[in-house]
Amino acid sequence: MFAFLAENLAPIMFLSLIVVLLLGYPVAFALAFVGFVFGFVGIEMGLLPVNLFGAIPDRIFGQMSNETLLAIPFFTFMGLILERSGMAEDLLDTIGQLFGPVRGGLAFAVIFVGAILAATTGVVAASVISMGLISLPIMLRYGYDRRVAAGTIAASGTLAQIIPPSLVLIILADQLGRSVGDMYKGALIPGLLLVAAYALYIITMSIIRPPSVPALPAAARTLKGWKLLQRVIISLVPPLVLIFLVLGTIFIGLATPTEGGAMGAVGALALAAINRRLDLAMIKSALYATAKLSSFVIFILLGARVFSLTFYGVNGHVWVEHLMTSIPGGAVGFLIVANLLVFFLAFFLDYFELAFIIIPLLAPVADSLGIDLIWFGVMLAINMQTSFMHPPFGFSLFYLRSVAPTRAYKDRITGTTIQPVTSGQIYMGALPYLGIQLAMVIVVIAFPQLVTHYKSGRVVVDPSTIELNVPMPGEGGANPFGAPAAPFGAEPSEGETAPPAFDAPAPDFGSPTPSFGNPEQNGSNP
Secondary structure: OHHHHHHOHHHHHHHHHHHHHHOOOOHHHHHHHHHHHHHHHHHHOOOOOOOHHHHHHHHHHHHHOOHHHHHHHHHHHHHHHHHHOOHHHHHHHHHHHHOOOOOOHHHHHHHHHHHHHHHHOOOHHHHHHHHHHHHHHHHHHOOOOHHHHHHHHHHHHHHHHOOOOOHHHHHHHHHHOOOHHHHHHHHHHHHHHHHHHHHHHHHHHHHHOHHHOOOOOHHHOOOOHHHHHHHHHHHHHHHHHHHHHHHHHHHOOOOOHHHHHHHHHHHHHHHHHHOOOOOHHHHHHHHHHHHHHHHHHHHHHHHHHHHHHHHHHOOHHHHHHHHHHOOOOHHHHHHHHHHHHHHHHOOOOOHHHHHHHOHHHHHHHHHHOOOOHHHHHHHHHHHHHHHHOOOOOOHHHHHHHHHOOOOOEEOOOOOOEEOOOOHHHHHHHHHHHHHHHHHHHHHHHHOOHHHHHHHOOOOOOOHHHOOOOOOOOOHHHOOOOOOOOOOOOOOOOOOOOOOOOOOOOOOOOOOOOOOOOOHHHHOOOO
């Protein structure tokens, strides 16, 4: 029994963590609990050193001094201020008017506004709740299919997961030991392709089932011509400026992600002040929510540090590496299994928990197989995006459920009775977008250059092509120590300098040598 435990302590520890999580305990405390329990078991069995947990203070202070993680509260605060400043409402109203005459115009507006909010807020909850409160009643008013409307809002909110400045990309970059800026550059094209795929789905629905995505009636299109153009410019310019302030400065190398987040927070405060919606209550509410989310992240991170300390001590990383590298198919087989693992764990864990528990185990294996870690991270970020859309535990579905109508109500404009949106309709509407997200994972696996374009322009040197040619002494029959110096007194050969002659007379510089003791020569009597 003792030998069995000693050989299999790592897999038993990992399975115990899954059991504790399924029992419903908070992730941060479950990680720390399992780490401490198995750490003491390993010490009692003599498998781990007695002073194992003496390294925990250093690990904690190492994480607290990690400047990369400062970007999380900055971007969270920026997103919360923008969500409360009315920017999402203005964008949805304006772009809805712009696409109103087109079938599915409101759905297009939700998708594009979701992309803009993702590039400015980076917070899924803020995007889903804002669009659910603003656009869902309008879509129901004008006859949108409830499944299409609910799925579009929930999926568009999850774009904040993959379009920079995403919080999960910051966490992944930290866990993978890579630059946040490179992670942002790598995720940009897949994120935009995901937006295009969502729009293509709406176009398909407008062709296959036109009544499910009707155009906005003429009576509802109150803005036309120059007024509409002016409204579009006024509504789009501030968020686009903020996007450049945050992402543009990071991409061109003027600012680090932490500095970009700080500038974004200041820009969000400025936009709220311009909209005359900045007050002390809003700032206090945003600060409280930011502190709550940041504390949540830090506690999970510290619990993961305790777990990983014990897990690595019992050679758990070696067990995982042997397990994953033994999968047939090499790197492709590993990528398929890793994505399947993340997909199924996303039914029970959210993206923060997946990033802190699973990624540190998979990253060393990916690195040993020669997989680009930025590509690997972006791929898993798209996969972890599905954790928001999984029925029945998807957080994006929960956010939408909290603001969707649960009972029939009378519309204040048309006067008609609007039926409620059921949870089943929300779940069914999420399934097509879940399939699109999984298809995007396959596309990124098949075309890694969609992510690895971040390397363009860099000078890449293959160490195997480097040659060092050092001439060996005596090569070609020559004296290995060079030609010997000519002996003293010998005539120098052509091109050589004559050696000094130590018995030669002193040179005459054209003036008599002064005599300091002769008054006649010095001209005075001392």
